Amino acid sequence: MRPDLTLDIKNLRLSFRSWSGSTEVLHGIDLSVAPGERVALVGESGSGKSVTSRIVLGTMQDVRHARVSGQVTFEGTDLAKLASVERRALRGREISMIFQDPSSALNPVFRIGDLFHEVLKRRHPKISKGEARQRAAAILQDVSIADAERVLSSYSFQLSGGMNQRVMIAMALINEPRLLLADEPGTALDVTVQAQTLSLMRDLVEQKRTSVLFISHNLGVVREFADRIYVIYRGNIVEHGPTAAIFDAPQHPYTQALLSAIPRLTGGGVPDIEERSLSFNDPMISHGTDI
Amino acid sequence: MPDPILSIRAVSKEFHVGKSRVQAIDDVSLDVFEGECLAIVGESGSGKSTLANMILGLGAPTSGAIRFKNVELPAKRSKLHRRQIQLVQQNPLSALNPRRSIGASLRLALDVHGHGQRADRPDMVAALLKEVGLDPDMATRSPSGLSGGQRQRIAIARALACQSQVVVLDEPTSALDVLVQARVLRLLNALRASRKLTYIFITHDLSVVRNIADRVAVFQKGKLVEIAQTETLFANPTCDYTSTLISAVPVVSPEEVALRDALANVRVF
């Protein structure tokens, strides 16, 4: 256990019981995030990346058919030792989350301003409506929303997808959480909007020194954002290291395949790569940067 | 220049939302030539899906005409018209009926258009599955439990079953993992060559466009803002919006970064 790390995951396993028996979807994952560090967890659908974020958020533990084992330590506290109520108390205060589709993540029956008020109450239970509005307006400026007052008085369905995404980033960061979980942020948005919101998010977490665990299937997006990358394949981490090392000298066959499968903006045709290969199950490669 | 297989002439489409009017497509003219892959690129609200729907006969233009081999296509399409232009959709999860077997989904196209003798159709279904790289025995199975890639291959086989010449590909790989995407794109390329198909490839992903399209049409807010050969468009985009789109693509290699930076009049990242 390393109390100096924001997030420290050791030998994390997850299995689901179902009618056809028990299936393990995470086979013992080690992952860590240092304070202020931006770490990406990259994998295809079904690789186990999203359930990992659900475990860190503490919601997977309450799923009836799920069995979680291993150690998830947040700033020195073992999440498994916390009661379900205490885990819930961490959410929205110390750990917050940004989801894939901002428009469905914001409750459409409340005004944005009221949603901010609710979020702020999680850390400051006695905060007044007026003060909440002031602080919300201030952080909306940080995500380049000029007419904050109009946005605060609107409902999420009255705003564009990009605007909702910025609102969500602001909302996730307003309580100054220690850790931000970003699960495929902006995948539901247009490319230009996605690019803009990601760069806003990057600036804001840098400024607030928030640690980020960024979950994505897109190596291109991750390259612009992360300090360090973990590549996950079918419930195992297959390679991890600093972003530059992963992109310049990928060692694991799966990482190599993943990288070369991306069509290049410079052309060269669609690469001929197998979807599956036994070598994808090769042992993990670490770029020797364990912190 | 040969005659276009599909020709869109001064097409506009208006929608009425409450009392206000939305101009989804604004006076668009373009030609699609036999055997080419024309990419239609744009963001949400660009009108690219509206245009695709009109080509497929799922909505009539407010004004203008769509011609197939120099014959104007009516708003109400007959089976014969349907047979000419087929579709592969974006979402592989909803494109197949969960309560019908894969074989039945493919059979439908053969039955509707009366391709082959009744007795031969099971073999034709098997041949189609084989052609898209799937196990012919899959015909009796239900689509549940299949991966996105497998489902998308079946959707492609269904489009082939109609024996149409033009296929509208509506973001066919955007819901797929990148390794699967590469396989499906290669399959599409191979089928285009072997079956002499014409593709209208609707997408927002410019790195895919760069590697599969012969020509690119860029749409913004219902207008066709740029149309050019793929090479030309990426080397020298004439429209600012095109450069913005290119510069927003998340890239992985240093060469791409160089290309992007050279273009970028708007730095997005």
Next chain:
Amino acid sequence: MKRAIYILLSNPLSILGLVLVGLVFFCAAFADFIAPYPEHAGAVINFAFANKPPSAEYLLGTDVVGRDLLSRIIYAYQVALGMGLVVLLIAPPIGVALGLIAGYIGGWTDFVLMRITDIFLSIPPLVLALAIMGVMEPTLINAMLAVTAMWWPWYARLVYNITRGEKVEGYVLAAEVIGASKAHIMFREILPNCFPAIVTKMTLDFGYVILIASSLSFLGLGVQAPTPDLGSMVSEGTRYLPDSWWMTVFPGLAIMIAVFGFNLVGDVLRDVLEPD
């Protein structure tokens, strides 16, 4: 199949439901063999044994004319299930067809069909059935007709809502682009996706049809004497409460067992038929 068994075993109540429903069907099917006094299903009068409380001879006691209650309940299940079957063979197909057509075709067809449905739905079911029974002879056949008339609109609504949801699915679009006929799309593509909900509702309704039929006969408008009917038995029994409690309580329990059983089975079916 394995999955169905797993769902069944993971919920003990579902087994209870199956047992209860099985019991009801068993009674109805083998009434002639298991009823202690099969002749008591008819117009038998046996004043010597009238009004007897439950005993070894008459397990659930006897009614005012001395007929064995257990035998009459067993035969009443036959009548109730018969009625349920007839109603559920007629009402759902009507409702399903109208719901599919209104939901898929849309426009004026939708408007007209669904407003007719709404009119039926806005009349309290029992009132509608009472009105129909008031005009017609109170016979078993007419009772079935009355219940059917108040039942189909629920299926129309259910299927209409599902159809509206399925209509925008990609597989419907694909069939349209291929050029399939409207009939094919409605009955071959969309209808199979309505089946889980329809079957679940039919199971639940089996219990409710029995309940409604009992209510009608309780009011004297359903099955007529001497045919045994749970509702009429409860109704007759109330005149002898609280002394001859068994005349009301046992037929009442019999109704409850059937309704409860079909409800539990309906819940299980929903879990089993829903795709993963």
